[in-house]
Structures are given as C-alpha cells and as structure tokens.
Amino acid sequence: MNIHAVKAIYKFEMLRAWKTLFQSLASPVISTALYFVVFGSAIGSRIENIEGVSYGLFIVPGLTMLSVLTQSVANASFGIFFPKFTGSIYEVLSAPISSFEILIGYVGAAATKSLLIGLIILLTASFFVDLRIAHPVWMIAFLVLTCLSFSLFGFIIGLWAGNFEKLQVIPLLVITPLVFLGGSFYSVSMLPPFWQTVTLFNPVLYLVSGFRWSFFEVSDVSVGISLTMIVVFLVTCLGIVSWMFRTGYRLKQ
Amino acid sequence: MQSIVSIKNLSKTYESGHQALHSVNLDIQSGEILALLGPNGAGKTTLISIICGIVSPTNGTVKVDGFDIISDYRKSRELIGLVPQELTLGAFDTVWNTINFSRGLFGKPKDHAYLEQLLKDLSLWDKKSNELRTLSGGMKRRVLIAKALSHEPRILFLDEPTAGVDVELRKDMWAIVEKLRQSGVTIILTTHYIEEAEEIADRVGVISDGKLLLVEDKHDLMQKLGKKQLIIELKEPVSELPESLASYDLELSKEGNLLTYTYDTKGEGTGITALLQAINDADSLALKDLQTTQSSLEEIFVNLVHSEDDV
Ligand SMILES: Nc1ncnc2c1ncn2[C@@H]1O[C@H](COP(=O)(O)OP(=O)(O)OP(=O)(O)O)[C@@H](O)[C@H]1O
Ligand SMILES: [Mg+2]
Numbered sequence: 275m276n277i278h279a280v281k282a283i284y285k286f287e288m289l290r291a292w293k294t295l296f297q298s299l300a301s302p303v304i305s306t307a308l309y310f311v312v313f314g315s316a317i318g319s320r321i322e323n324i325e326g327v328s329y330g331l332f333i334v335p336g337l338t339m340l341s342v343l344t345q346s347v348a349n350a351s352f353g354i355f356f357p358k359f360t361g362s363i364y365e366v367l368s369a370p371i372s373s374f375e376i377l378i379g380y381v382g383a384a385a386t387k388s389l390l391i392g393l394i395i396l397l398t399a400s401f402f403v404d405l406r407i408a409h410p411v412w413m414i415a416f417l418v419l420t421c422l423s424f425s426l427f428g429f430i431i432g433l434w435a436g437n438f439e440k441l442q443v444i445p446l447l448v449i450t451p452l453v454f455l456g457g458s459f460y461s462v463s464m465l466p467p468f469w470q471t472v473t474l475f476n477p478v479l480y481l482v483s484g485f486r487w488s489f490f491e492v493s494d495v496s497v498g499i500s501l502t503m504i505v506v507f508l509v510t511c512l513g514i515v516s517w518m519f520r521t522g523y524r525l526k527q
Numbered sequence: 528m529q530s531i532v533s534i535k536n537l538s539k540t541y542e543s544g545h546q547a548l549h550s551v552n553l554d555i556q557s558g559e560i561l562a563l564l565g566p567n568g569a570g571k572t573t574l575i576s577i578i579c580g581i582v583s584p585t586n587g588t589v590k591v592d593g594f595d596i597i598s599d600y601r602k603s604r605e606l607i608g609l610v611p612q613e614l615t616l617g618a619f620d621t622v623w624n625t626i627n628f629s630r631g632l633f634g635k636p637k638d639h640a641y642l643e644q645l646l647k648d649l650s651l652w653d654k655k656s657n658e659l660r661t662l663s664g665g666m667k668r669r670v671l672i673a674k675a676l677s678h679e680p681r682i683l684f685l686d687e688p689t690a691g692v693d694v695e696l697r698k699d700m701w702a703i704v705e706k707l708r709q710s711g712v713t714i715i716l717t718t719h720y721i722e723e724a725e726e727i728a729d730r731v732g733v734i735s736d737g738k739l740l741l742v743e744d745k746h747d748l749m750q751k752l753g754k755k756q757l758i759i760e761l762k763e764p765v766s767e768l769p770e771s772l773a774s775y776d777l778e779l780s781k782e783g784n785l786l787t788y789t790y791d792t793k794g795e796g797t798g799i800t801a802l803l804q805a806i807n808d809a810d811s812l813a814l815k816d817l818q819t820t821q822s823s824l825e826e827i828f829v830n831l832v833h834s835e836d837d838v
Contacts, residue, residue: 278631278634279631279632279633281631282627282630285628360617361611368580368581368609369634370600371632522583526582527542
C-alpha cells in the first residue's frame with residue numbers, strides 16, 4: 275500500500291476545500307438557517323406534530339441529508355473531473371498507486387468534507403430547535419455511510435462526465451428530486467398509497483428514514499432495511515467503480 | 528552497459544482503430560540520453576505514455592529495470608519521472624503544494640530541503656506560493672519538470688521539452704539534463720528539432736508512422752548515413768569538365784569555378800585521392816582551394832523518413 279500517495283491525494287483535496295473554506299461552510303449554514311425560518315417557523319408552526327415530533331424538529335435529519343448528499347456528489351465528482359479536464363490526471367495514472375488507493379484518496383476526502391458539513395448543519399439546527407439524538411452512534415454511522423456511498427457515486431459521475439454540463443446534470447436532475455421526494459420534509463405515510471409505493475424505489479427514502487430513526491426513533495421503513503439498502507447502494511457503486519477502473523473507462527486509452 | 532528499459536514487440540491500436548505503434552523493439556541503456564526523433568503523429572508520445580502507464584499497450588511487453596510495467600507497475604513506475612508534452616497542470620494549486628503532491632504520489636516521504644533545492648535549480652523558488660494559473664507558459668513547463676523530478680526518478684522522460692520555450696529556458700534545461708546525466712539518470716526525450724538531438728543525445732532513435740526505423744549511436748549514425756561533400760575551388764573558371772573526370776559524380780557551378788564532389792562515408796574508398804590526381808593531371812584545371820562539408824542529422828532524418836514513404 276502506497277500510504278504516502280493516499281495521503282497526498284487526501285491532503286491535496288482537503289486543501290482545495292480549505293482555500294474556499296468560507297464558501298464551503300457558509301452556504302450550508304445559511305441555507306439551513308433559511309429552511310428553518312421558512313419551513314420550521316413560518317410554515318411549520320401551522321403543521322401539526324408528525325408522530326409526536328414537532329415539524330421543525332422533524333425536518334432536521336432530512337435537511338442534513340439534503341446538504342450531505344449534494345455536497346458529497348459535488349465534491350467527489352469535481353475532485354476527479356477537474357484533473358481529467360486539465361489533463362493533470364496523467365500524473366495520478368503514471369504514479370505507483372493502485373486504483374483502490376486512488377479511490378480512498380479522492381472519495382475519502384470528499385466524504386470527510388461532507389461529514390463535516392453534516393455536523394455543522396446539525397450544530398446550526400441546534401440553535402433553532404431543541405435537538406435530541408436518541409442513538410448518537412447510529413446517527414454517526416448512518417451519516418458516515420451516506421457520505422461514503424454518495425461520494426463514491428459522485429466519483430463515478432466525475433469519471434463518466436465528459437464536460438461540465440454532464441457534471442451538473444446528475445445532481446440537478448437526479449439527486450435533488452430524489453431528496454425532495456424521499457421524505458426529507460414529510461413522512462411517507464402522509465402520501466396517497468400509490469405514491470407511497472413509488473417512493474419505495476427511491477434510495478434516499480431509506481437514508482432519510484434510518485437517519486431520522488437515530489434521532490427520534492420514528493421511521494418510514496424499518497432500520498434494518500434502511501441499513502441494508504445503504505450497503506447495497508454502496509456495494510453497487512463500488513462494483514461500478516471497479517469495472518470503470520478495470521476497463522480504464524474514460525481514463526486510459 | 529545494461530539496459531534499463533526493455534521494449535519488446537510493442538504495438539498499440541487506439542479504440543479509433545488507428546495503429547499508432549507497430550511492433551516496436553527498443554533497449555534503452557542505463558545512464559544514456561536517448562533522443563526520439565519523428566514527425567507529428569509518429570507515435571512518440573504514445574510510446575512514452577505506454578511506458579509510464581498512461582496508455583495501455585495492445586501487444587508486447589515493457590520492462591523497466593527488470594520490472595514489468597503491468598504486473599510490477601509499482602516498482603517500475605517509482606523509477607520514472609515524466610514531463611508531458613502539453614502544459615497539463617491544475618489551476619488553483621500553488622507551486623509548492625503541487626510538487627509536494629507529486630512527491631507523495633510516488634510514495635516518497637516529505638523532504639523539504641530537496642524540494643527547495645529543486646525549485647531553486649529551476650528558478651521557481653520565488654514563485655513557490657503562486658497559483659499555477661498565474662504562471663507564464665515557460666514557468667509552467669518548469670513546474671512540470673519540478674513535478675517529474677520531485678520523487679528523484681532514475682529515468683526521466685521529456686516529451687518535447689523545448690516546444691514553445693525561449694533560449695534561456697532551453698539553456699537551463701540542458702544544464703539540468705547534463706547535471707541529471709552526471710548523477711546517473713537515464714534520459715529519454717522526444718523532439719522535432721534535430722539540432723537538439725545532435726547537441727545532447729548519445730543515441731538517436733527515429734520513429735515514423737509508428738515504426739522505429741533505427742536506433743544508433745549519434746556519431747555512428749552520422750557516419751553511416753551522412754553524406755560528405757568535397758568542394759573544389761578552381762583558379763580559372765571552366766565551361767565544361769574534361770573527359771578524364773567524366774566517371775566522377777561531379778557538379779560544376781554556374782560560374783564555372785566550383786566543383787562539388789559528393790561521396791558516401793559508408794563506402795570503402797572515397798575516391799578523393801584519385802579525383803585529386805585526375806584534376807592535377809588535367810591541363811585545363813588548376814586547384815585553388817578545398818573544403819569538405821558533412822550532412823547534418825536533419826538531412827539524414829529527412830532522407831530516412833522520405834525513403835520510408837517511398838516504400
Ligand atoms: N487517444 C487517441 N485516440 C486515437 N488516436 C490517437 C490518440 N492519441 C494519439 N492518437 C494517434 O496516434 C498517432 C500517434 O500519436 P502520438 O501523439 O503518439 O504522436 P507524436 O509522435 O507524439 O506526435 P507529435 O510530434 O505531434 O507530438 C497519431 O496519428 C494520433 O492521431
Ligand atoms: Mg507527441
């Protein structure tokens with residue numbers, strides 16, 4: 275294992291975020307605050323409690339997931355896309371480093387960044403609502419798994435994307451709708467039966483549901499299923515990435 | 528000398544169907560400077576990219592210091608530094624961060640003193656905190672060299688190092704190459720400029736159309752393929768040559784005072800002695816001066832590539 279190389283990639287990627295630290299932190303904090311003002315206080319005050327949890331509190335896990343998912347995908351996809359775009363990827367390809375090590379470096383850095391953002395959002399939320407976490411260890415576990423699997427997903431998009439448009443189209447057309455329709459801001463049980471069934475095909479539902487359970491012990495689907503689905507998603511992404519590396523997909527001729 | 532890079536039957540066909548390399552065989556000696564000459568699209572970059580692991584070979588094997596570039600890629604790649612043809616650099620990273628990144632990528636622990644000296648040698652030290660996008664083209668090229676040398680490679684590939692580079696940087700670059708060679712680094716460079724190969728290489732390889740036409744010691748090559756010319760100046764101009772000289776390949780200048788005799792250095796005898804004797808014997812000719820010229824690598828190269836085209 276080329277530890278120095280993994281560290282080099284990881285540090286390099288973290289440094290990139292460090293330079294834009296203000297944007298990296300300000301935007302999730304501000305948008306979370308805005309959501310709280312709009313949904314939590316203004317609209318939320320007119321919505322009755324959901325399964326015994328006040329609406330303002332209920333949306334905290336979903337809100338966190340929204341940012342964590344978008345940030346994971348954005349960070350990881352950009353991290354690998356940009357060197358591909360400038361051509362500086364030649365160096366990574368010619369280094370004595372395995373595909374797996376490349377992956378740990380890039381995905382590890384992206385996941386770390388979104389994990390930090392997730393924690394900062396929770397911290398911000400705690401200023402607006404009386405946040406309680408029933409299962410802190412599970413909360414962190416769900417968060418870490420989500421950061422990892424969606425950073426991996428972002429990495430795939432970064433490898434696949436041939437131009438900037440493609441890089442942005444997936445987060446815009448896929449991630450955002452999935453998050454909004456995945457029960458981030460409501461309980462799935464509030465939907466008509468047909469849409470409830472449709473929602474079951476949305477992987478984000480399982481993330482949000484499991485994550486929410488770790489806070490309030492209420493969930494749309496059972497925790498075991500949530501966990502299984504996240505792991506399935508993670509393994510699928512790993513499979514796709516290893517296929518991409520094996521075939522040199524859009525990296526090597 | 529032992530070979531440090533050994534290429535056997537290497538072929539490459541790109542996905543587009545274009546065959547960029549045709550069964551190339553090449554042994555690169557440890558410690559030498561090898562210049563690969565070839566026109567645009569000859570396959571120079573493809574060859575280098577395969578050795579460095581950026582492009583996958585279609586057929587054949589490459590060993591670097593005995594390590595196969597595919598099954599033993601970690602060991603082979605550790606030894607290699609590459610300066611690519613294009614200015615492929617990030618934009619927002621600083622010079623210092625980018626060379627530290629490179630060193631780490633190649634598995635080397637931090638070494639502040641070495642990298643500081645490297646940047647100083649390349650006149651980049653005062654730019655160490657600059658973002659890459661703020662550097663001029665020449666400076667970017669220096670950064671690429673610094674990145675390639677950051678992990679102290681034993682083999683250095685320079686893919687057209689002097690394209691778009693001013694005289695000063697070119698001089699600096701050759702000074703660095705010389706210093707590296709003295710420390711035992713093997714250097715392979717590609718170029719379109721024959722003078723460059725002539726100036727610094729020990730051996731010259733000529734690639735055209737994906738085929739390695741030859742690899743020769745530079746001096747042997749010029750001797751073998753070079754043509755020499757003997758220019759004979761006459762005291763009095765003549766309008767035509769006497770019968771006795773008809774058997775020689777001679778050309779008379781318009782003014783009638785210069786005779787040019789072309790001969791192959793390959794041949795056994797040059798025929799110069801006999802020619803001079805014949806001139807001496809001819810009553811109408813009187814010798815004033817003699818001069819020889821030798822064809823440059825450039826002419827050799829053009830001849831080679833064109834004779835290949837004719838086949
Ligand atoms: N990725 C690619 N896909 C398809 N064909 C390619 C690719 N890269 C190079 N080629 C083709 O392979 C041939 C050799 O290209 P290569 O870049 O190795 O030439 P070169 O000798 O380095 O030329 P130059 O002196 O212009 O740099 C060219 O005909 C080129 O068009
Ligand atoms: Mg080239």
